[in-house]
Amino acid sequence: MKSTMARAATGPMLLPEFPLAGDLCALVISTCVAVIELRIFEETAKRGLFDQKLNRKLLHLTFGPIFMLCWPLFSSGWQGAILAALVPGVNIANVLLIGLGIVKDEATVKSMSRYGDYRELIKGPMYYAITITLCCAIYWRTSPIAIAAICNLCAGDGIADIIGRRFGKKKLPYNTDKSFAGSISMAIAGFIASVWYMYYYSMFGFVEKRFGTVVGFLVVSITSAFVESHPISTKLDDNLTVPLSSVLLGTLVFS
Template sequence: MAATKSISSLLLVDSSSSCFFSPIPRFLTLRIATTTTLRSTTSTLLRRAPSRRSLTSSLAVMFPDNSVLSDVCASGITSVVAVSCLGFWGEIGKRGIFDQKLIRKLVHINIGLVFMLCWPLFSSGRQGALLASLVPGLNIVRMLLLGLGVYQDEGTIKSMSRHGDRRELLKGPLYYALSITSACFFYWKTSPISIAVICNLCAGDGMADIVGRRFGTEKLPYNRNKSVAGSIGMAIAGFLASVGYMYYFASFGYMEGIGWDMILRFLIISVASALVESLPISTDIDDNLTIPLTSALVGTLLF
């Protein structure tokens, strides 16, 4: 009887004492508490940790905490780069180092693609798109002033016109600047459509002329002004440039879902743009309009 009371007294909780008997072993209690603490800490860290995309996309932005200042600085840097490129080709045109037609196409290829290289400097929202589009937008004003004869720049006129006539800048070069500005503002760097528009316009159309002049002995049956080699060269150049910029923007986290499916869509857009460029209508209107419109339309259907 005394032994039974002694055992029973051990099972009772003494309210005046800080020690009591627990039916759960102590080592299990410690393990449960530790596991709960680790889970809570891990979930808190995951909630606070920025995503991989936000980290990579902010790498090129100069002031991540001040998007306005960052975009203004990026716009200034991009403007300097664009003016430097135009000045370089203008000087080449003045010196007569290359044929004028070749220089015009090199400018055509170079300007838009170099401009797109600067896009990661800007923020991803509408503000970044607006300030980035101001760079080619100012070039629209420049083409108007040069084309109307408000001011003279012989080097630029030679490097961007077929025959050295300033009025030519009011057609192809003006449409070129309008197309790049529109692609930048309306689609921006998170859309594959902007890549397709600019790459087919710059790399594709530029290489079509260069390849066509050198290897274009066989003309298209429905347009004797265009060659088979030029059309093939355009499709290949536009496609390769599109894929290259796809991976370029993906490295900053702006492009998701890249793979063979997206690559195939870029190929379809480039082939469609090359086909439209080969039609007589592109000569009658201007391929600086028909190519971007085709790329944007087909891109909208595919993406």
């Protein structure tokens, strides 16, 4: 089984005979996908189709997972990982320039900030982009750690806010700003997304479907939901604490 998976995971999915050309094609495709998604949410923000906080969370929920769908287009080695990481990596510089006031971009501010303040971008949105970039470059698609960190940050945290705002009447005893509905939905969404990507990447031979990995995902998702609901995540930023806890715990669980 392992030898079969190893053979399936070698070589780029695009232009196998020309690895660099294949990865560059994959980079162009992934960049186009990312730009299209960002532009869509910039337009919805400008037109006021969603509440600003909901618009932000929908982008938060979808950007990372959609980007992960493009990972099989790249080669399996360090070259594919680094080139893929350029897609969210460029966004780090973009949000930094906007967050510092060097570049003016009201559409991006509206789509990524809670309250329309450009300075918000150098916190949560930048942590978000850094997490996806590092997970991609360091762990790549063969590690459950990358899957768990991104899925709990994006799907988990995104769903927690959306569900919590609508159904979160019952508050947590240790943090009245958070609800049982939000935390439970975060754990479930992060776990389901993690398992789904395990199955998705297993089709390409990048990871193996294991019951132990599923249990590990459950442990990481529950812990991430607790960390997100803890007051420390409000003081720091859940876009920082959630992926950090996912990586640290994932290193122990999946080792």
